[in-house]
Amino acid sequence: MTTTRILYLILLAVCTVSCEYNVEEEDMEEISCDPGISFSTTVRPIIDNNCIQCHNGSVHPLDFRNFSTVKDNAEKIRELTEAGIMPKQGSLTSEEIALIGCWVDNGAADN
Incomplete structure (x- = not known):
């Protein structure tokens, strides 16, 4: 494998892990659904x-x-x-x- 290809794969792996972390972080910020929400x-x-x-x-x-x-x-x-x-x-x-x-x-x- 060429050095460029290895660097590309590392960058792809870092981006993938970064995106997964953001999704988990957003899920933790969910608001509990209040049944009395007023229009x-x-x-x-x-x-x-x-x-x-x-x-x-x-x-x-x-x-x-x-x-x-x-x-x-x-x-x-x-x-x-x-x-x-x-x-x-x-x-x-x-x-x-x-x-x-x-x-x-x-x-x-x-x-």
């Missing part, structure tokens, strides 16, 4: 601060100012925020993403 006091402010600029009925057809639209799309909202796809402008904290996920897991209630 009006917890989820609505996240949507208002991060989503309404596009999801207001004029830029994107889904108008998140209406609870029924948010409720009908709750699973998709969780999926896209967890994947980091939404919001397109800006970003959510890991806590905000977890809160949305918990709210959806708890039935996406209008509370």
Whole structure:
């Protein structure tokens, strides 16, 4: 094996171990799911601060100012925020993403 190939394999191994460590570290920071998460006091402010600029009925057809639209799309909202796809402008904290996920897991209630 050439020296370049050996160095490449070492670099690949270091990167792989580094990525695995980060995943484990993120898993440890998970928020326990509170069954009392409120839409009006917890989820609505996240949507208002991060989503309404596009999801207001004029830029994107889904108008998140209406609870029924948010409720009908709750699973998709969780999926896209967890994947980091939404919001397109800006970003959510890991806590905000977890809160949305918990709210959806708890039935996406209008509370």
